Amino acid sequence: MPESPTTLPELDLTASSIDLTKTICDIESVSGNEAPLADAIERALGDYQHLDVLRVGNTVVARTSGGKPQRAIIAGHIDTVPVNNNLPTRFETIDGRDYLWGRGTADMKSGVAVQLKLAAELADPTIDVTWMWYDGEEVASDKNGLGILAAARPDLFVGDFAILGEPTRSDIEGGCNGTVRIDVVTRGLRAHSARSWVGKNAIHGIAPVLNILAAYLPASVEVDGLVYREGLNAVGISGGIAGNVIPDECRVHINYRFAPNRSAAEAVEYLRELFTGFEIDVVDAADGARPGLDAPIAQEFTRAVGGEALPKYGWTDVARFSALGIPAVNYGPGDPLTAHADDERVALDEIVACENGLRTWLTGALA
Amino acid sequence: MPESPTTLPELDLTASSIDLTKTICDIESVSGNEAPLADAIERALGDYQHLDVLRVGNTVVARTSGGKPQRAIIAGHIDTVPVNNNLPTRFETIDGRDYLWGRGTADMKSGVAVQLKLAAELADPTIDVTWMWYDGEEVASDKNGLGILAAARPDLFVGDFAILGEPTRSDIEGGCNGTVRIDVVTRGLRAHSARSWVGKNAIHGIAPVLNILAAYLPASVEVDGLVYREGLNAVGISGGIAGNVIPDECRVHINYRFAPNRSAAEAVEYLRELFTGFEIDVVDAADGARPGLDAPIAQEFTRAVGGEALPKYGWTDVARFSALGIPAVNYGPGDPLTAHADDERVALDEIVACENGLRTWLTGALA
Numbered sequence: 001m002p003e004s005p006t007t008l009p010e011l012d013l014t015a016s017s018i019d020l021t022k023t024i025c026d027i028e029s030v031s032g033n034e035a036p037l038a039d040a041i042e043r044a045l046g047d048y049q050h051l052d053v054l055r056v057g058n059t060v061v062a063r064t065s066g067g068k069p070q071r072a073i074i075a076g077h078i079d080t081v082p083v084n085n086n087l088p089t090r091f092e093t094i095d096g097r098d099y100l101w102g103r104g105t106a107d108m109k110s111g112v113a114v115q116l117k118l119a120a121e122l123a124d125p126t127i128d129v130t131w132m133w134y135d136g137e138e139v140a141s142d143k144n145g146l147g148i149l150a151a152a153r154p155d156l157f158v159g160d161f162a163i164l165g166e167p168t169r170s171d172i173e174g175g176c177n178g179t180v181r182i183d184v185v186t187r188g189l190r191a192h193s194a195r196s197w198v199g200k201n202a203i204h205g206i207a208p209v210l211n212i213l214a215a216y217l218p219a220s221v222e223v224d225g226l227v228y229r230e231g232l233n234a235v236g237i238s239g240g241i242a243g244n245v246i247p248d249e250c251r252v253h254i255n256y257r258f259a260p261n262r263s264a265a266e267a268v269e270y271l272r273e274l275f276t277g278f279e280i281d282v283v284d285a286a287d288g289a290r291p292g293l294d295a296p297i298a299q300e301f302t303r304a305v306g307g308e309a310l311p312k313y314g315w316t317d318v319a320r321f322s323a324l325g326i327p328a329v330n331y332g333p334g335d336p337l338t339a340h341a342d343d344e345r346v347a348l349d350e351i352v353a354c355e356n357g358l359r360t361w362l363t364g365a366l367a
Numbered sequence: 368m369p370e371s372p373t374t375l376p377e378l379d380l381t382a383s384s385i386d387l388t389k390t391i392c393d394i395e396s397v398s399g400n401e402a403p404l405a406d407a408i409e410r411a412l413g414d415y416q417h418l419d420v421l422r423v424g425n426t427v428v429a430r431t432s433g434g435k436p437q438r439a440i441i442a443g444h445i446d447t448v449p450v451n452n453n454l455p456t457r458f459e460t461i462d463g464r465d466y467l468w469g470r471g472t473a474d475m476k477s478g479v480a481v482q483l484k485l486a487a488e489l490a491d492p493t494i495d496v497t498w499m500w501y502d503g504e505e506v507a508s509d510k511n512g513l514g515i516l517a518a519a520r521p522d523l524f525v526g527d528f529a530i531l532g533e534p535t536r537s538d539i540e541g542g543c544n545g546t547v548r549i550d551v552v553t554r555g556l557r558a559h560s561a562r563s564w565v566g567k568n569a570i571h572g573i574a575p576v577l578n579i580l581a582a583y584l585p586a587s588v589e590v591d592g593l594v595y596r597e598g599l600n601a602v603g604i605s606g607g608i609a610g611n612v613i614p615d616e617c618r619v620h621i622n623y624r625f626a627p628n629r630s631a632a633e634a635v636e637y638l639r640e641l642f643t644g645f646e647i648d649v650v651d652a653a654d655g656a657r658p659g660l661d662a663p664i665a666q667e668f669t670r671a672v673g674g675e676a677l678p679k680y681g682w683t684d685v686a687r688f689s690a691l692g693i694p695a696v697n698y699g700p701g702d703p704l705t706a707h708a709d710d711e712r713v714a715l716d717e718i719v720a721c722e723n724g725l726r727t728w729l730t731g732a733l734a
Contacts, residue, residue: 177561181610192707193622194544194681196585196598203601203619207577214571218563231563234570235614236607242448243548243602243622243650244505245707252570255560255610283610314561337565 009036011044013120017355018100018348021113024078025089025104031079031143034058034135038078041116041133050123051131056152058135059145062119063156064128070297071128071158073326074358075146075317076112076165077137080104084342091348098348105346106334111165114333114355118362126364127297130159137317141286146317150324161297162321163358166312167334167346170353172302173312174226174291174329176319177257180267181235181283184209184252184275191246199246203239206250209278210234213254221259224291226311228259253283257313260288289319292327304361305331331357376403378411380487384722385467385715388480391445392456392471398446398510401425401502405445408483408500417490418498423519425502426512429486430523431495437664438495438525440693441725442513442684443479443532444504447471448707458715465715472713473701478532481700481722485729493731494664497523504684508651513684517691528664529688530725533681534701534713537720539669540679541658541696543686544595544624547634548602548650551576551619551642558613566613570606573617576645577601580621588626591658593678595626620650624682627655653682656689658696665694671728672698698724 009027011020029037038058045053051062058078080103089102100110112133119131134145141147150157166173186206191199218230232254239250258267264285272280292298293309302309312318312330321328333350360366376394378387396404405425412420418429425445447470456469467477479500486498501512508514517524533540553573558566585597599621606617625634631652639647659665660676669676679685679697688695700717727733 179561179611190708192681192703193598193600193602194546194624195704196600196624197596198704201580201600203604204577204581206604207574207581210571210574210577213568214574229564231560233560233563233568233613234607235560235610235612237570237573237604237617238607240601240603240605240620243507243620244546245448245602246600247602250604253607253610257561257563314559336559337562340559 009040011040011116013044013116017114017117017351020117021105021110021346021351022089022100024109024113025102026087028083028087029079030082031136031139034079038135045119048120051119056149057145059149060133061156062131064125066124066128068126068128070160071130073130073132073159073162073321074115075132075134075162076108076115077135077145078112078133079135079138080107081138081340086342086344092345099345100348101343101345103344106167106344107339108165108167108332108334110334110346110351111167111332111354114351114358115165117355118358122362125362127362129362130156144317146320150320157324157326159326161295161301162318162326162328164316164318164328164330165332166316166330167332167336167339168330169335170331170333170350170357171307172305172309172329172331174293174309175223175260175289175322176312176314176316177228177230177259178264178267178286178288179315180256180258180264180271180285182254182271183281183283184254185279185281186250187279188246188248190241190248193244193246196246202247202250206252209252209275212274221261223259223261224294226291226309228311229313230259231257258288260290263287286315287319287323288315289322289328292322292329295327298327298329301361304366305357376407378407378483380411380483384481384484384718387484388472388477388713388718389456389467391476391480392469393454395450395454396446397449398503398506401446405502412486415487418486423516424512426516427500428523429498431492433491433495435493435495437527438497440497440499440526440529440688441482442499442501442529443475443482444502444512445479445500446502446505447474448505451709453709453711459712466712467715468710468712470711473534473711474706475532475534475699475701477701477713477718478534478699478721481718481725482532484722485725489729492729494729496729497526508653511684513687517687524691524693526693528662528668529685529693529695531683531685531695531697532699533683533697534699534703534706535697536702537698537700537717537724538674539672539676539696539698541593541660541676542590542627542656543679543681543683544597544626545629545631545634545653545655546682547623547625547631547638547652549621549638550648550650551621552646552648553617555613555615557608557615560611560613563613569614569617573619576619576642579641588628590626590628593658593676595678596680597626598624624680625655627657630654654686654690655682656686656695659689659694660696662694665696668728671733672724
């Protein structure tokens with residue numbers, strides 16, 4: 001009997017956004033393994049004459065060219081964090097609400113599914129759209145497909161407004177907090193622990209740093225009408241050489257999430273003041289993004305989608321658009337609190353709400 | 368050209384104890400890598416008919432059998448803590464005093480060299496001697512070659528007095544502090560660091576433990592006429608999962624060195640009270656040893672060596688002899704303050720003093 005040919009996954013972009021979410025989630029695409037899903041997306045979009053499709057690495061771009069006066073960029077990442085016994089997906093009902101459960105359902109393949117369905121369906125939207133589906137979002141910044149695309153093809157990053165389909169429970173979340181990581185380091189002097197008075201204990205020396213962190217009351221900061229909640233946390237600590245040696249170095253790794261009224265450089269300066277007298281190594285720093293909800297096109301979007309805009313706490317790729325001068329918001333199905341969790345899930349009604357909200361805006365149905 | 372054969376290190380036990388110290392130190396024997404040095408010791412001792420030599424693992428034992436009424440056990444460990452750019456050794460003169468500098472010079476290969484030289488030289492000492500050179504002293508207790516030997520060959524641990532060649536500046540140091548290691552653990556709740564208020568930070572929770580340690584004033588305790596100085600120190604700390612996750616566990620590894628008026632069990636109880644309310648894991652616990660200088664043979668040794676007995680701060684294997692009912696003291700060249708330090712060194716005059724002191728005692732030259 002001849003071997004059966006390998007079946008390539010197929011996406012039916014006329015299916016419901018819920019079914020399309022399930023199909024996309026069941027094509028595993030942990031960061032680094034996005035090619036099969038990117039292939040399937042590229043093949044499926046090839047059927048639609050109103051889209052110019054191009055590909056860079058495992059990032060797929062599809063553009064309408066209707067000669068409209070305005071253009072929106074609508075983007076989503078197709079990779080996920082590692083699977084942990086949560087694929088394939090399954091439908092579940094909890095307290096009377098229906099969910100799709102499994103890796104990627106919230107972060108953010110439901111958003112990608114809605115975007116793909118509307119890209120196929122809306123041959124003549126009221127504003128031109130550049131759709132982007134990219135890889136490498138869940139890993140180090142230099143692997144980020146959106147960043148790689150922006151460097152390779154800056155000509156594609158022209159638009160009046162951008163929407164990123166990160167999970168927001170299908171509410172609009174404006175901007176994002178910035179993030180800075182530093183190490184605070186204390187130095188001591190090694191000695192045998194049997195004669196500890198000869199040395200100087202670097203771990204004991206870090207106590208004031210932990211006291212500052214433990215007592216710290218994070219601020220809530222209003223920026224352009226949205227209130228951003230900050231956070232300052234030790235995310236790692238290390239020190240010690242052996243069980244009988246007074247340690248000569250201790251290092252606490254700190255992550256500061258700060259409201260977008262300040263730049264990353266200002267946030268670093270703030271940390272230097274907070275930990276005055278201590279050695280500080282800056283590990284990485286990324287600006288946040290202001291909400292960007294004052295642009296007329298953003299206000300039209302807000303009206304079409306309905307509801308009230310909220311602040312986004314986590315750093316997302318909206319900051320990349322913001323840095324390019326394109327106002328950008330997060331808008332997608334799924335509860336961000338379940339993102340990366342083993343019980344990741346998305347409420348089906350949020351998928352439908354997102355689909356309806358985007359369709360209303362892009363078809364001018366509210367006007 | 369044929370490859371030159373591997374040269375096995377050779378020890379000349381008729382060399383001066385200073386030169387022998389240098390040779391032994393330059394055979395690197397960090398814990399776990401003692402075999403080449405143990406091989407060299409075993410080979411060198413094989414030349415001496417007055418010694419019965421046996422080996423267990425990388426521990427070498429050599430006994431005289433002169434039918435004397437008393438027997439001493441004289442022991443030293445052959446391993447060192449890790450090398451840190453301090454091998455090979457070199458001779459140095461500081462403020463007019465001559466030193467041998469490098470890993471193992473003080474802790475305790477100079478003591479081992481003196482012992483090896485005298486084991487070879489003294490064919491008929493006034494008391495029988497069981498010489499022991501063992502591995503695994505600088506690591507976890509279950510790797511300790513003396514402990515392993517005591518379990519495998521309890522018949523060898525018969526004697527009236529024991530001398531351990533740990534560095535004492537060639538003074539007699541009686542007994543030793545006990546040592547306990549515990550982990551104090553705090554628990555939290557993981558969350559994404561962008562939404563830290565959903566979690567509970569275990570590293571912040573360890574701050575009170577470090578405050579207790581930083582403020583702790585160690586006691587000095589008199590036992591049998593000697594004053595023992597205690598110490599309580601964090602020797603390790605760890606916590607953290609990833610740069611964007613609130614950590615759910617933090618663990619500080621603490622070493623308590625306590626005077627021999629208390630048992631290890633009492634010391635653990637004391638730590639439980641000091642850290643009331645915190646989760647505690649006891650990692651290891653070893654009783655100290657009271658000075659043991661009241662036995663007549665110990666007093667003869669003290670007279671032969673000269674000088675005044677002092678307390679030993681560090682836990683040493685004298686406690687193993689003490690637990691077996693054999694009075695034991697520490698006596699060896701080298702300043703314990705430089706043990707484990709990067710600038711470890713031994714004063715040459717201390718090597719000579721130790722050699723002379725032991726020879727005086729073992730040849731009855733003072734009588």
